[in-house]
Amino acid sequence: MAAPRGQWSGKLGFILAAAGSAVGLGNLWKFPYITYENHGGAFVLVYLGAIALVGIPIMLAEIILGRRTQLSPVGAIRKLAAGRAGGSAWTGLGFLGVASGFVILSYYSIVAGWTLRYTWMALGGQLEALAAEPGALGTFFGGYVADGSQQILGNGAFMLLTIGGVYFGVKSGIERVARVLMPLLVLILLAMAVYATTTAGFGKAVTFLFRPSFGELTTHAVLEAVGHAFFTLSLGMGAILTYGSYMGKNESVPLAGIAIAVIDTIIAILACIVMFSIIFTFDMDVTKSAGILFTTLPAVFYQLSGGGLIASAFYILVAFAALTSTISLLEVVSSYAIDELKWTRHQATLTMGLAIFLFGILNALSLGAVSGISNFSPLGSAHAGLFNTLDYLASNWMLPVGGLLIAIFTGWFLSPKETWDEMRQGSPGCRSLYDGWLVLIRFAAPIAVGAIIFSIIFLGMEYQ
């Protein structure tokens, strides 16, 4: 007898868990540095447009697919595609999602492991000692990532936490972790934002973020904003679809989807305000690399009064954000085994978690520890090493292609009667919202995501 399928305890449970998936390293690490590189203001506006016109429609599409079928990606797409043009070929889209979850988690959890190490060092005072010595933070970071056993240890520790979250199920595991960590994360970030207002760089940070200068906007920036919109919202691989499959029929799909996107966006903007206020206070340079979180910021934290506390709170915040995201990645892979292979949740979580950890060892060793995999560059020297190769493949190919296909499948292959029937349950009065959504999912989203894929193939652009 299969165990009954899990469900969130209610609307808040779903929103917190899905917002937990969305808010992650994408918000706290990647968004600040791409905003910096693209000169702030105008880029931020375009990004907001991309969230509204592309992100939210695909988010609603994923929730509709999941809630309609009460299945994870493979089963959901298979069930809906049955008997239609293209039929079983569409199931490939479900498998693409599971593969994306596996691949992304195998390297995401390594960076997440770094946040544990930095939390530890901030609490113990070692980070402060490094910050006091010019150049020591950079030297430490370089040595740390190239230390294979440290990388495997950090990755293993983070995978254990992730497995712990998924193991106990939808309500008692995933939702419970999100219910504790998300409010704490918001509190820490708000406290830091209040602090940021007292720093000398605050005014400059606000101007940088909110005064657009369109002369500096490039085509690349526009496409990067669209690409990031759906990485940051966890779209294109069925994570939101899977979470949507645990949602009750009496809850509003559009309300939940919009709430998740708004929470994610506010947190990304707040993170920028905090980081830029501090960085501009000391006129530091922001480099395009993991450097902003692990070398630039620790250097500035300790120039502030209460630096030790700020640094500790900050790394705890990033670790929390990463954990609720890794949990959603593992849930996509595990729920495939639960729904399709009929494994128990415990079997699925432990087996898939272990498999991803073992595969992740290759990534852990590809940051300098083992030269063969560190120099492995099938996609060119710009993506040297297995870690970078997979990151490039996932963000530039697997997610955009997945997102495009989800938009086409939901907008064109399902009938408006079906999608309206699903959206209306829990929010019967949302007809005009539905009509707007249908136009966006049929036209705006495929065109925007298609443009990204076109630009990668024909213009050689990259988004990572």
Ligand code: PFF
């Ligand atoms: N949204 C996460 C972030 O911004 O860090 C990354 C992510 C998590 C992508 C889960 C995809 C996913 F399924």
